[in-house]
Amino acid sequence: MRIDIISVVPGLLEGPFSHSILKRAEEKGLAKVQIHNLRDYAIGKQKQVDDYAFGGGAGMVMMIEPIAKCIEALQSQRTYDEIIYLTPDGATFDQVMANELSLKGNLMMLCGHYKGVDERVRQKFITKEISIGDFVLSGGELAAAVLADAIIRLIPGVLNDETSALTDSFQDGLLAPPVYTRPAAYDGMEVPDILLSGHQAKIEDWRFEQSVRRTKERRPDLLDRE
Structure with missing residues (x-):
């Protein structure tokens, strides 16, 4: 380009x-x-x-x-x-x-x-x-x-992980879900157990549910466009 x-x-x-x-x-x-x-x-x-x-x-x-x-x-x-x-x-x-x-x-x-x-x-x-x-x-x-x-950033090869852009906010009409990284526990706050479970299908379901919830709370107008 x-x-x-x-x-x-x-x-x-x-x-x-x-x-x-x-x-x-x-x-x-x-x-x-x-x-x-x-x-x-x-x-x-x-x-x-x-x-x-x-x-x-x-x-x-x-x-x-x-x-x-x-x-x-x-x-x-x-x-x-x-x-x-x-x-x-x-x-x-x-x-x-x-x-x-x-x-x-x-x-x-x-x-x-x-x-x-x-x-x-x-x-x-x-x-x-x-x-x-x-x-x-x-x-x-x-x-x-x-x-x-x-x-x-959407051009294939620009990002090191080409799937990253596909999971951004707004790509599917929803805001992105919460994300976490190490450490798993910090100051009494812990990463949700599902993300540590290794069950990828359940993790994806959880992420979708969180995306819908976050969108309803913060940008309900996005859901109204459907």
Whole structure:
């Protein structure tokens, strides 16, 4: 998989992709994340990427010309399965969407800033609009990092144990069950006997029951979607 991310402040994305699972995925040749500075495609000597909104109002708007030049330059090199715009009014990102996107080959992400992008960018180039929640960030960079992490970890071979991602919260519409590790007893608190029994079928039944219980208690809305 290759993910190209267009940003006005690319420095915000350097950290997330230079550590842990995302770095490992790139070292294994399973995923490549490339950050593109929109100012490299900016207008005039001032490297302008934003301007005042027609009709007035507070805040600046990202201009169409620099974005169009950047997207078209990238499209001349490869075909993209999706061109994603990170925006608060997009579809809410969830595990189902992460699973679907993890099957793609080439993704492009455009990070919004200021009061957003010229609407014509969305009309002409964007194929998918995504939000990571009902709140507003200073820009789409952190949202892009969240998407990339959630997607890349699902690619076969990225995680050492490929079954790990399949047992994450939300994969089956439920929250994950409680987990324990050594020591078996600590400060009067003990690991449930079933987990020490060695009866794998009974353990799986217990985990499912715990997932359902935890979901009912903490996220009953997930059960209502069924």
